Amino acid sequence: MKRTCDNWQDKLPVGKSGIHLYEEFELRAKNVSTEVFHVKRADEAGKIILDIVKETGAKYVASVWCPLVEASGIVDELKDNGIIVYTEQIDIAENIDITDMGISGVEFGIAECGSVCQDALAIETRLVSSLPPLHIAFMESRNIVPEIGDAIDIISGFFTEGYVSWLTGPSRTADIERVLTIGVHGPGRLVIIAVDEGMDGGAV
């Protein structure tokens, strides 16, 4: 899978980023209608996602690989529950317009504005996070930077080529009578699953 950066984890500012910013991040994310779930281990995500599947009646899911998605075991769990899950690039491309839910990983959160930063170079990552009506994003809860400026500093450190997106709540518009309405062209729901369990094996 193509990445703008091979190791985002190493780029986070030591001492500045961390789980101490989680509360502020969660507050700001929820303020813009992001649904946030905080779990200790990735495998706890299964129940959350299955509940959403039940609630929405989702039948087709597209999921792109990331360490947390893998650790959650969600792809197999969904399949066991009779859901069709696309994980290969060509399957995603072929079926994205009928997909009910996209699953992907994001690199870090920004406390100041409740955004998450996604390495969106891989086409499949962009497809699953921008076309289906619902997008579920996995994030490590310790990977949160304080401000927009810190996030730009990280990107500035290595970025020459690629595609990076910040996602902040669901797709929205206020173009008719300034009435806030969600789900125009992008997902009408953004769900973030913040996982404490560190992917390099360390506890948080």
Add this chain to the structure above:
Amino acid sequence: MSKRRNLKKEIHEKLNDEVLRDALGRFAEEYPVAREKALENIEDVETLRESLKSMKRDSVERISELADRFEEEAIRHGVRVFRAKTGEDLKQYILDLCKERGVKCIVKSKSMASEEVELNPALEKAGIEVKETDLGEWIISLAGHRPSHMVLPAIHLNRYQVSEYFSRELDKSIDPDIAFMVQTTRVALRESFLNADMGITGANFGVAENGAIGLVTNEGNGRLATTLPRIHVVIIGYEKLIPTMKDATPILRLLPRNATAQLMTSYMSIISGPTPIMVKGSDGWKEDKKEIHYILLDNGRLTAAHDDIFKEVYQCIRCGACLNVCPVYELVGGHVYSGHTYMGGIGTILSAFTGGMKEFEDFNALCIGCRKCTTVCPGKINIPDLIEEMRIRSVKENGLPFAVSKIFDVMTNRRFFHGLLRVASVAQKPFTSGGLVRHLPLFLGGMTKDRSLPAIAKIPLRDRIGDVIKKIEKPAKRVGFFSGCTMDFVFPETGENVIKVIQDLNMEVVYPEGQGCCGKPVSATGDVEYTKKLAMNNIEAFEDFDVDVIICACPTGVEQIRDYPHLLEDDPESKARAKKMADKVEEFSSFVAREYEKTGRLKKAAKKADAVKITYHDSCHLKRVLGIYEEPRKLIESLEGYELVEMQDADRCCGMSGAFGVQHSNLSIPMLTEKMGKIKKTGAEIVACACSGCMVQLQGGIDQQTPDKKMKHIADILAENIKDQKAI
């Protein structure tokens, strides 16, 4: 389009457009609160604005270097770059590209620059299907309108109108339910996204050091337009270039907060180089590389960049905050208060560069000069000053209209002009008709049912001073009094009170009779030559009297005199004399407050049980140019007989602003009515202000709308409260 616009007619239509008035009225009320809230978690907003401003200033200083680097880096990463000098060049490039690549369907994400060059009609004429995908842009494209706001292009339409456009486009009945219409948009435009061969987007910034662009959207159409079609064309104006990635920070912190009161928009993407796409061929799906083109658009922008004054427009990040707080925009919207593309005060300047001087001349008079926009602009652009500067250029290029120059001939002949005013006090009628009136100082204008304009006083201040001016033994200061025309001929009693308050400070007052018009009504039209004459007249009038300080109880007069050295800078001798005068001028209320402070008179008084409620109106120029708003309030609070009650939006323009109030009475009166409503809500008996221009307007509103209230200048209030009335 060589015909001149009929602005009066356009304004009239919009004032009667209830949908527009309702939408903009609510927006104007809600926006400042929402913006304030969005800025809450920024520690120091001023420092952040300053950093945006200096970053953008630095960028425009080396715009050629940035453009070269941006181009070089983009090419290095595999992007094709085209520099379009004009809109025609831009359109031709895209048309050629479409032809070469067999493009049949284009999806567009919002780009004001493409509106500016009228890209869509050119593409459609060539048989290419173009879909605007931003909901607001799509709506207005269906309606055949231009955007009426930079961020909310369809703010002038309501749900019922939108449902009609949708029903017509989709050939079925669409309910006027907003959520449903948004879903309908999603479905209708999704097809276009999936089928499009090309995506066209704007850019919120372009980074010179790596050739990347940044895109800020809420709907997600930007991400789709850059992800699905095989070709991506970016239309980016030179003003969007920034040196480094890190320079995006102040833009990203301020743009969403100011534009839509969001801490961040739903999507912000930074893209550089050809990114992967999926292409379906005969052998199925395959990953490929996207083809990317950057079109760097000039169309007047580089002229602005290389202009010492107007390079300031590069500080604009197109957030629209200036529109959102503009009282004139609130009344007429962005179809009237705009040139071909850009709206409001900033649009007035941008139009001069992208459309030409004629476009500017057609609507620049709509800037009332209240300067509210300067308090919110994230790039700290002095929009009203730039408009005044552009007026000067326009007069230099094309001269003044004949009728106006005739009036200025009259005004610069002080004796003749004052003679006319005296005649007017006896026979006011003859002056209320004919072409002269519109351009003469405001008090010669007409009356309306919601505002009476004050009569010219029977005896002007200049004929009363003999009775008021007293000999002061051992005066602390010798004070020259510059009254300005309004105080002289309309409110001479207030002028007398100014003198009394100063004499009560044990200061001697002198009133040079040679003084005349400060020059503001003339300089506001962009004329320099007549303004210079008026300035020289006042300089001469005062330099014979050896005064320590010159007091003016009208902020515009203070501002104008302080500008004399700049006005006369071409002649070193005149400039030096002007500077002498300018250095001495002080605004009345702040001067008195300082003197009261020295003797302990400024401290807050204990209120009397029967204290009279009083509310204070901030004059635009007193607050936002001179920075004086605490002093008048402190003066009121130092008096035991008054209880100060604040009105909502005390610093919102009353609608006068000199000649504007008469010339555009149809705009001025609604602003006055709004102000009167806020005054009524306070329950105050007295309305105070410290500006004779505002007094004209508020007095007129009180007469017609709330006759139970009294209008007073701070000088009137202070004079009435001087303990020993006999002594003054």
